[in-house]
Amino acid sequence: MSALGRPQDMFSDTAIQLQPVFAQWIQNTHALAPGATASTSLTWGGGDLVAVGGKVALLPIPLGTADFLSDVWGSISDQGVVTHITGGNFAQSSITINGWLRDFLWAQASQYSSMSLILGRVIGDIVDQFTPSVAMDVTYTPDQPVSNGQELMPNLIASKPHVNVGGVDMRSSYTIIMTDPDAPSPSDPYLKEYLHW
Secondary structure, three states: OEOOOOHHHOOOOOOOOOOOHHHHHHHHHHHHHHHHHOOOOOOOOOOOOEEEOOEEEEOOOOOOHHHHHOOOOEEEOOOOOEEEOOOOOHHHHOOEHHHHHHHHHHHHHHHHHHHHHHHOOHHHHOEOOOOOOOEEEEEEEOOEEOOOOOOOOHHHOOOOOEEEEEOOOOOOOOOOOOOOOOOOOOOOOOOOOOOOO
8 A cells, every 4th residue: 555645646546545535624613713713813724814014924724745755854865866764765664654654753763853952952951853764772771771861870870871773874984972950051051970981
């Protein structure tokens, strides 16, 4: 089964067209609500443009099958080759349901990880915004894997961790940076503890 998200797939004999009907219903509800509830409310999805300070603040976009993958997580090489974040064939995985689901779940997990780093002020204060590009497992001892948001006691992190980078070209090199929540930052310059190994 395929989702018809690309123009060349619209004439396929082996696929059925899927529509995000729930998302379309929500969008339609938002489009009808301003006129139905209050004549002074802002337009949301009704076809009008809302501008604040001369910049677009709200512009409705009709939802269709191509919106299954509205956020593309990937990178472009020096040669101009686009690689999907999962390392797979994005053009193929975007039209198969299983491929789309895998890509969607990976993007959601990556987005969650980034949001927790932003909320914890790691991104912004300590490192710049980045897009996760590989899966990575970090363990200090066989029974102590590191998970997002986990507090690690100093006795567990005295030695270097074991880092497993999966699904990548072994010719690639990576830099692992360990940051401490107590590292000095522009917003909290009084914090002075560092963790080095």
